[in-house]
Each structure stands twice: as structure tokens, then as C-alpha cells.
Amino acid sequence: MKTTVLDIDQFKSSSLLNDFYVNTFSEHFKTNKRLIFTPHSHNFYLCVLFTQGTGVHEIDFNSYNINPGKIFFLTPGQTHFWKFDSQPDGFIFFHSKEFYDMHYLAHKLRTFPFYYSYQNPPLLDLPQNDPEVNSKFQNLYREYIDSKSFRELKIVNIINDIYITLARMYTADVDIANYSHPNYLKILEQFEQHIERYYDKQKLPKYYADKLNITTKHLNRIAKETVNKTTSQLISERVILEAKRLIVHSNSSLFSIAETLGFTDYAYFSRYFKTNTAMTPLEFRKRYVKE
Incomplete structure (x- = not known):
């Protein structure tokens, strides 16, 4: 489907x-x-x-x-x-x-x-x-x-x-005085755009920091201040979201989905997915389709 x-x-x-x-x-x-x-x-x-x-x-x-x-x-x-x-x-x-x-x-x-x-x-x-x-x-x-x-x-x-x-x-409960620096929000936007474009090929923070011409440490600081997450979390969340979409809304095999997302080893993809969702890809598909 x-x-x-x-x-x-x-x-x-x-x-x-x-x-x-x-x-x-x-x-x-x-x-x-x-x-x-x-x-x-x-x-x-x-x-x-x-x-x-x-x-x-x-x-x-x-x-x-x-x-x-x-x-x-x-x-x-x-x-x-x-x-x-x-x-x-x-x-x-x-x-x-x-x-x-x-x-x-x-x-x-x-x-x-x-x-x-x-x-x-x-x-x-x-x-x-x-x-x-x-x-x-x-x-x-x-x-x-x-x-x-x-x-x-x-x-x-x-x-x-x-x-x-x-x-x-x-934003009624947000303290404007402590709100993220506008430049941080701009970099976050660019970071998310790069993730959207490359998440199936690049999963390491250093790649995205290099694309933005900043250090990995600075990119992580921006992610923490703007959305209170690490750069690795933002990347993995996008990968997992796409994995969920493909697992539930496509007829592709789990092995094919792993390859589509840039994983050459299905066992590693399964561990990666379980680490982030507490379920294997197969368990997620069975649970969601059942519901």
C-alpha cells in the first residue's frame, strides 16, 4: 500500500x-x-x-x-x-x-x-x-x-x-529573552534541509557539520539549544520516520527497505531500528498492520 x-x-x-x-x-x-x-x-x-x-x-x-x-x-x-x-x-x-x-x-x-x-x-x-x-x-x-x-x-x-x-x-510560555538566537534557527533550518536530502546516504553528524561549514561540536550546541536534541538524534529520527513509512505504507520487503535507506547489512538495520523504537522492523510491521 x-x-x-x-x-x-x-x-x-x-x-x-x-x-x-x-x-x-x-x-x-x-x-x-x-x-x-x-x-x-x-x-x-x-x-x-x-x-x-x-x-x-x-x-x-x-x-x-x-x-x-x-x-x-x-x-x-x-x-x-x-x-x-x-x-x-x-x-x-x-x-x-x-x-x-x-x-x-x-x-x-x-x-x-x-x-x-x-x-x-x-x-x-x-x-x-x-x-x-x-x-x-x-x-x-x-x-x-x-x-x-x-x-x-x-x-x-x-x-x-x-x-x-x-x-x-x-510561544506564550516561551521566555523571549532566552529564545534561541535567530542565526541558530537559520542553521537548524539548513541542517534539517540537508538531513531531508541526504539521510538515506549520510548518517554521521560530521558530514552535516561540514556541509554547514561549522564544527560538529557547534552543530550539536545549536541542536541542543533550539530543539533540545543531539545532531545524532535528529538524523536517526528522520531515518526511522522514513523506515516506518516504508514498512507500513509500501509493499517493499524489509531487506529492500534497508537498502533504500542506505543499509547494506539488514542485521545492522534491524538493530538500528530496534535501538530507536524498541521493536524490530518485522515486529513494527505486524503490530501496525494489525492495528
Whole structure:
């Protein structure tokens, strides 16, 4: 079973804006059940606010409870699916990186804490039916369906307003005075981009430190200060995440998966996987498929 990668065009009609989509969650849920109930990923950024409903949202093998007041953020490439115990509602919007960057050349999506690192939790808990946040999502939806003049510019400004409001709430407990140096965050972003590109071939911190023109010790200091993990942890977590995706969502043999991830010795891959998950690849496949 291969994970489906969904595109914005699968959710919109020709009358809607390019690279952008917004809907009430109840309507989105009703229209797209066949797409969203099985594990899938996207090629766009997604934000959803729940005002009703309960259930579980699984994102890259981590499970999160769904309840009113919960907001989820997803970046391109993350695998997820929904399981609902009661009828959900709220608002959902998503957009491409290009849609946002076209309007904010000097401001990147990864500036927002829920997007800047995959290490940050992909959710935010708000008081149930928070009036300020609900109003902003309602305004976004209303602007989307009204088709007034300057519609696209207005929509981008509302999105940015939502992101800023949510980022302030997301970091409400963070002491800004002790917040990581901006340059550290930039290096972390570059480090994660290199991991994303080379994790199947390079698993040693020194390789990435060399790519960033810094020492291994300094790179480790940056990782510890920004996300409180070692460089080795960040690399192995990305390898294990991809291993889990392939083990569960592909029909490839475990030996083939090991080779795909750069392990020439299956026994070593199995030990590596068990060290990080407390299960062998075969045990993980049996457990997950059974569930």
C-alpha cells in the first residue's frame, strides 16, 4: 500500500484561487471522505481548527486527540489520517509555499514556530470556541466565497493575521529573552534541509557539520539549544520516520527497505531500528498492520 500524495487541485473547482483552498471542516469532510480516511501526505501547508467533534489525528505515527479548540498544522510530506468518534466541524485551509511566498518575499513560512522545524509539536490547544480565533477563520472563509475585489490580497492578509495570532499563542510560555538566537534557527533550518536530502546516504553528524561549514561540536550546541536534541538524534529520527513509512505504507520487503535507506547489512538495520523504537522492523510491521 503506497501513501497517496494529495494536491490542492484535487479539492478545488476552476472558480477558486490557484494554490489555495478553504472550507468548513464538515463540508470538507463530507466531500472528501475517500481521500482523507486513509494515510496520505500533501504537497501543501495545512491548518485546521476544530469547533466540534472528537477523535484521533495520527501524524507520522504519533497520535493526537481531536476536540473542540484544537488546531493542527501540517507541512508538505507529513503522513497523516483522521479517525472521528463524533461528527467534526470547524475550518480548514491550505496553500502552497509559492502562494504565500509570492506575497511575502521577505518573510518565510518557516518563521512561524509551528512550521520552522518538524521537531515542534504540530498542534495548539485553545479554549473551546475561542471567539477571536474563530472570528478570524470565519472571516477567511467568508472572504473566500464572496469573490469581492482585492480578494486574493485580503485572503493572504487574513492568513498572515491568523498565523501571527497562533504563533503568539504557540510561544506564550516561551521566555523571549532566552529564545534561541535567530542565526541558530537559520542553521537548524539548513541542517534539517540537508538531513531531508541526504539521510538515506549520510548518517554521521560530521558530514552535516561540514556541509554547514561549522564544527560538529557547534552543530550539536545549536541542536541542543533550539530543539533540545543531539545532531545524532535528529538524523536517526528522520531515518526511522522514513523506515516506518516504508514498512507500513509500501509493499517493499524489509531487506529492500534497508537498502533504500542506505543499509547494506539488514542485521545492522534491524538493530538500528530496534535501538530507536524498541521493536524490530518485522515486529513494527505486524503490530501496525494489525492495528
